Amino acid sequence: MKKSFPNLKQLKRVSLKVRKSQFRQENIARVAPHGLSFSEFLGSLPEVLAARDLHYLIDSVIKARKKKKTVLLMCGAHVIKCGLSRFIIELLEKNIVTAIALNGAGAIHDFELSYAGATSEHVASAIQDGAFGMSIETSRFLNQAVRKGAQKGEGMGYAIGRMIHTKKLPYRDISLLGCAYRRQVPATVHVALGTDIIHQHPECDGASIGAASLRDFHILCAQVPGLNEGGVVINFGSAVILPEVFLKAVSISRNLGRPVRNFTAADFDMLRQYRPTENIVRRPLSGPRARGMSITGHHEIMLPLFAYGILEAMEKGRRHG
Numbered sequence: 001m002k003k004s005f006p007n008l009k010q011l012k013r014v015s016l017k018v019r020k021s022q023f024r025q026e027n028i029a030r031v032a033p034h035g036l037s038f039s040e041f042l043g044s045l046p047e048v049l050a051a052r053d054l055h056y057l058i059d060s061v062i063k064a065r066k067k068k069k070t071v072l073l074m075c076g077a078h079v080i081k082c083g084l085s086r087f088i089i090e091l092l093e094k095n096i097v098t099a100i101a102l103n104g105a106g107a108i109h110d111f112e113l114s115y116a117g118a119t120s121e122h123v124a125s126a127i128q129d130g131a132f133g134m135s136i137e138t139s140r141f142l143n144q145a146v147r148k149g150a151q152k153g154e155g156m157g158y159a160i161g162r163m164i165h166t167k168k169l170p171y172r173d174i175s176l177l178g179c180a181y182r183r184q185v186p187a188t189v190h191v192a193l194g195t196d197i198i199h200q201h202p203e204c205d206g207a208s209i210g211a212a213s214l215r216d217f218h219i220l221c222a223q224v225p226g227l228n229e230g231g232v233v234i235n236f237g238s239a240v241i242l243p244e245v246f247l248k249a250v251s252i253s254r255n256l257g258r259p260v261r262n263f264t265a266a267d268f269d270m271l272r273q274y275r276p277t278e279n280i281v282r283r284p285l286s287g288p289r290a291r292g293m294s295i296t297g298h299h300e301i302m303l304p305l306f307a308y309g310i311l312e313a314m315e316k317g318r319r320h321g
Contacts (some may be wrong), residue, residue, distance in 0.1 A: 021244050027048055039316055042054075060291075067229075070169060070227045071234075074101040074236065076238035078217060084300065098186075101157075102190070111177075114170075117171050234266045235267045246284070262290050265281055265291070266294075281293065
């Protein structure tokens with residue numbers, strides 16, 4: 001039997017001039033001259049995909065601060081041990097980031113840098129003889145700070161930041177929690193018991209950690225309504241803990257009649273993860289002006305791009321405002 005074949009001459013075709021295209025020549029990257037400013041560099045990026053999202057996020061943060069809305073920055077520990085603390089501190093000092101949230105490991109790296117100017121063990125070798133996580137100073141300092149804070153009804157972030165600041169640790173200028181305490185910016189630490197090296201030590205008091213970290217959860221919940229109608233939440237590198245905590249904080253706010261709608265949510269990480277995608281970028285969004293985005297890349301590159309973009313745009317706005 002002879003097989004029939006479509007008659008391609010009967011195809012309905014359309015001119016390229018009228019066809020709807022997703023990419024146009026005005027979106028092409030512009031090669032800027034040598035010696036360009038950072039804002040000129042950002043302006044040279046093509047208006048597509050992640051570059052377009054980065055521009056939108058920077059604009060959203062600037063608009064949020066003009067409207068006095070919450071800009072919540074949540075960070076996994078990798079961000080701190082990659083040496084990015086000064087960028088976040090600058091955003092705190094300029095009153096751009098209005099609240100920060102860390103996981104337990106983030107607080108540990110923050111303390112170790114402020115105390116010794118060094119952090120991050122070589123886990124693969126240290127675990128062989130059980131030496132991993134056995135730093136005396138880390139355990140004593142942090143467990144003492146948490147215990148004292150819990151006794152006063154304080155959160156972990158505040159208690160650790162205060163101790164870093166009042167003990168005048170030698171490298172306290174690079175401490176996120178120390179800066180947050182000094183500037184009285186809400187800084188919270190969210191812990192899963194058994195996940196952090198200070199839980200291995202005899203000084204560890206689970207009741208104090210639980211009380212102080214729960215207090216921080218309540219403090220975070222109080223920040224979430226400030227996202228409503230124009231705020232921004234950014235998650236840098238927390239794959240599980242902080243996305244889960246944030247989702248519950250949003251649910252509490254809405255349950256208590258505090259709307260959390262039309263805000264911008266962004267997740268930065270080295271690869272796309274399930275919980276940040278769902279619990280930051282998708283599930284919490286509500287309202288026609290809500291927008292979520294995921295930007296993939298190494299923290300040590302992406303966070304400076306993000307921070308410099310905001311700082312220079314803010315400075316440019318002051319010069320021309």
